[in-house]
Amino acid sequence: KQEVTQIPAALSVPEGENLVLNCSFTDSAIYNLQWFRQDPGKGLTSLLLIQSSQREQTSGRLNASLDKSSGRSTLYIAASQPGDSATYLCAVQDNTNAGKSTFGDGTTLTVKP
Amino acid sequence: DAGITQSPRHKVTETGTPVTLRCHQTENHRYMYWYRQDPGHGLRLIHYSYGVKDTDKGEVSDGYSVSRSKTEDFLLTLESATSSQTSVYFCAIRPGLEGAPEQYFGPGTRLTVT
Numbered sequence: 001k002q003e004v005t006q007i008p009a010a011l012s013v014p015e016g017e018n019l020v021l022n023c024s025f026t027d028s029a030i031y032n033l034q035w036f037r038q039d040p041g042k043g044l045t046s047l048l049l050i051q052s053s054q055r056e057q058t059s060g061r062l063n064a065s066l067d068k069s070s071g072r073s074t075l076y077i078a079a080s081q082p083g084d085s086a087t088y089l090c091a092v093q094d095n096t097n098a099g100k101s102t103f104g105d106g107t108t109l110t111v112k113p
Numbered sequence: 114d115a116g117i118t119q120s121p122r123h124k125v126t127e128t129g130t131p132v133t134l135r136c137h138q139t140e141n142h143r144y145m146y147w148y149r150q151d152p153g154h155g156l157r158l159i160h161y162s163y164g165v166k167d168t169d170k171g172e173v174s175d176g177y178s179v180s181r182s183k184t185e186d187f188l189l190t191l192e193s194a195t196s197s198q199t200s201v202y203f204c205a206i207r208p209g210l211e212g213a214p215e216q217y218f219g220p221g222t223r224l225t226v227t
Contacts, residue, residue, distance in 0.1 A: 034216065043218050046217065049214060049215050098169065105154050105155045
């Protein structure tokens with residue numbers, strides 16, 4: 001059974017800092033890994049998706065990396081802003097036709113002005 | 114944004130009553146999923162569908178049933194609601210293997226069972 005762990009559970013940083021969120025998974029037989037953002041009381045917004053054959057993806061100030069062999073992914077946020085405050089979830093999708101996803105519990109990020 | 118709607122958005126119901134949540138998509142995607150999210154946790158898969166009338170169980174399917182009679186609609190039913198089913202329910206869609214792999218999520222339904 002796939003298990004996904006996100007560390008730390010919560011993180012508080014001053015505005016402008018660069019930061020890294022971590023995601024680890026136990027079964028390396030994945031199809032892809034997706035990072036989401038969730039604001040309080042809201043739904044999930046997809047940030048980045050990394051296919052199993054890829055090493056990283058970038059979008060603006062966000063960079064996600066994937067090391068499938070070690071079961072790890074990181075989400076790097078450059079020059080953090082108060083608007084980045086949210087919960088960040090990672091999800092790994094299995095490589096069956098069903099494409100079922102297993103989620104971590106998330107990292108809640110607070111960026112202080 | 115992907116065309117996914119969920120109804121109702123909020124519902125309060127009593128223990129023992131049946132409840133049906135609806136997920137509607139306008140994208141004609143093959144795969145549809147129901148997840149639940151409890152406070153401080155990620156999402157857990159309840160049931161999923163890979164086509165009309167084709168469904169299967171997820172990680173936490175006990176106490177839930179689903180139906181998909183049309184491509185665009187995926188219904189989640191709590192046959193007899195319990196307090197442990199108080200949660201936020203999210204629907205997600207994904208194209209078939211020939212399409213992009215991302216899952217897109219609906220806005221969620223907040224269900225309270227008293």
